[in-house]
Amino acid sequence: MITFGIMSLNMDSETSYFDGIARNAHACGIQCFRFIPSQIHPHTLQVKGKKFDLELKNWVDCEFPIPSILYDRCFYGDDEHSKQCIPIVSWLKSRDDITFLGYGLPNKLELYEALRSSVLSAYLPRTYPVLDITALLKEIDKTKEIILKPINGSQGFGIYSVKKNDKTFHVKTEKNKKVISRIFPNDAKLITWLKTLLRQHKYLYQPYLELSNDNSQPFDIRIFLQKNETGVWVERGKGVRVGITGGILSNLSAGGSAIDFSTWLAALPAHNKDFICSELEYIITHLPPLLEKAFLPLFEIGVDIGLAKNGSLWILDMNSKPGRKVLMQTRKNIKETLDLAPLLYGKYLSQTDLQERKNLYEKTLSN
Structure with a gap:
């Protein structure tokens, strides 16, 4: 059975999401674990964490070897625990016997430098x-x-x-x-x-870009991309994030709200719809291969696209550990698909003789 580990910096983060993954794991031929990187013993390489018990349908305390497939959901801050975990995750990424679903992306400045001469350069704000x-x-x-x-x-x-x-x-x-x-x-x-x-x-x-709607609310389009069970990039969905009046952020964590993309698009003039959809398709077709060519293999990407008052589209951010709130709030039946996706891609990786590029792993820790 494939051993699949979910890493986070604390055991209380994203519990609903991790529970959903674990409940689907057995049917995929996978044993699911979760742990904090700092709980790996440096000498025995045993991990103190939790495994999902199929009978109890719950996580139980357990000690286990480092799983062969790792899903990194660590979000680092400036605290001491983050600083402790970063080199441990870096070491894990360097190991040949461990495969990460995705190896992350570097900081915003390195991303800009990597894409500024690409076919997407016109969509990047000068940085x-x-x-x-x-x-x-x-x-x-x-x-x-x-x-x-x-x-x-x-x-x-x-x-x-x-x-x-x-x-x-x-x-x-x-x-x-x-x-x-x-x-x-x-x-x-x-x-x-x-x-x-x-x-x-x-x-x-x-x-500064004029990225607000007629009500002076900042907004952007969040596109959620993942690799499917055969390693092909697919779009899981789009949503529109709308911030508070007079603000500068559309993030849901900053008080923004989510609107279904189709509903938002339907209110636009026909010629605007065609242009926006065409531009978005161009961006999401080219972005994943460009990122993987410049850096390392990825599993999922959240892309934030701003629409300026003059009609121009801008890539505002790219995140290799995207949240799922926008999709969960705008697409009622998406949860099972999102819960299964890491397992199916992990199974694909375990069954293919892929030589993951790890020579630049140390650049991929900021996300």
Whole structure:
């Protein structure tokens, strides 16, 4: 029987999803385990975690060898436990006897550099690292508004818009599902704030794009892609995420809501529908092979597409560990498909003589 391990940083994360996977595992010829990377004993290589008991239909404490197929659902922060787990996962990715469903993607800046000369370059907002505050101020002075993003950020954390109004600067972000605004009266005050911000995280900046609807709500299109039981990329679904009025984020974790894509599309003029669908199809056809050519094999990708007021489409983010809330809220019968997908692809990997490319594994830990 295939041993399939789900890794997370704590045993309380994504419980409904992991339970759904485990309940379907036996029928696929798979024994399902879950564990935290730091619970691998460095000498015996035994893991203290949980296995799914078919009779009890529940997880039970267990000690077991490292499973041969691993599904990485670790979301790292700046805490000590994350720092402890990162090198362990890196070591696991380097082992020839272990196969990951997907090997992850690097940070936002590396993703941009990898795609900026590709056929998708026209869909990428210009992206630059924040290396010098003086240069950043010149950019703000020239364009009047920019977006600041953490290079390793996720779920909209730490994103700011910075807008120049005459001599003052308006900085806006979202925290606890509320829009937070600050006005800095001059360059000096803004520089002090920026220095504090940049000591905490590495940042990039992008031009500000008009990505709000007629109600001043930010919105984007989330596309969920996965490999199927034969290793072929398929689209599991699309949804539209709508943020709070006057905000800058559409993430559901930031208070956004999800709308069925077909319902949203039906309200658009016919010529807009055809253009948007054609553009989205072009993006999702080319993106997965480009990413896997530049980096390592993947299993799933969440792609966020912004639609500007001038009709242009922009790839805002790519995530190798996407959430499922948008699909779960907009497609009633999708849960079983999503629960089965990791198992079926894991079974495919175990039955094929694939030589996974692992020479760049150390670059894939930020997602």
